[in-house]
Amino acid sequence: MIEQMLEHNRRFVESKGYEEFVTSKYPDKKIAIVTCMDTRLVALLPAALGLKNGDVKIIKNAGGTITNPFDSTMRSLLVAVYELGVNEVMIIGHTGCGVQGMDAAEMLHLMKERGVDEEHIQLMRHCGIDLDSWLHGFDDTESAVLETVDLVKNHPLMAKDVVVRGYIMDSTTGELTPIG
Numbered sequence: 046m047i048e049q050m051l052e053h054n055r056r057f058v059e060s061k062g063y064e065e066f067v068t069s070k071y072p073d074k075k076i077a078i079v080t081c082m083d084t085r086l087v088a089l090l091p092a093a094l095g096l097k098n099g100d101v102k103i104i105k106n107a108g109g110t111i112t113n114p115f116d117s118t119m120r121s122l123l124v125a126v127y128e129l130g131v132n133e134v135m136i137i138g139h140t141g142c143g144v145q146g147m148d149a150a151e152m153l154h155l156m157k158e159r160g161v162d163e164e165h166i167q168l169m170r171h172c173g174i175d176l177d178s179w180l181h182g183f184d185d186t187e188s189a190v191l192e193t194v195d196l197v198k199n200h201p202l203m204a205k206d207v208v209v210r211g212y213i214m215d216s217t218t219g220e221l222t223p224i225g
């Protein structure tokens with residue numbers, strides 16, 4: 046599959062298909078969006094919000110939440126604010142998220158089935174990594190979004206004038222519901 050994608054890429058560049066996407070690194074709308082990596086949102090979210098290339102910074106991860114105040118998503122938001130001119134942040138969860146109800150024990154079981162040694166798992170625990178918390182999902186999408194909104198708003202390094210709001214998107218229709 047990757048080879049097919051690389052072949053498409055070669056043709057895309059040769060035909061200058063990229064020209065319609067040329068923009069700067071600065072988001073025109075001065076907005077950053079933290080959302081889930083769910084495949085249903087790849088085209089739906091920008092279409093539902095009327096976004097084009099260059100409008101916003103979109104930061105995606107599993108669940109569209111921030112689980113640690115010093116993780117890479119929070120770092121990306123700080124870069125977006127201080128280096129790229131973002132002054133509004135949207136935290137967008139979605140219906141039917143795979144991280145909702147995700148079970149750490151099941152994830153560890155799947156890792157072992159795919160060849161991760163118990164030795165490596167125990168080494169992580171020995172090094173102080175709480176795998177049960179790190180691999181645990183959330184129980185309620187709205188609560189998870191609200192927790193992330195609170196974390197971003199009250200982060201000690203976040204500018205106080207940045208507007209942070211939470212939403213849940215319907216994974217089928219794209220309808221956005223404000224929460225909080």
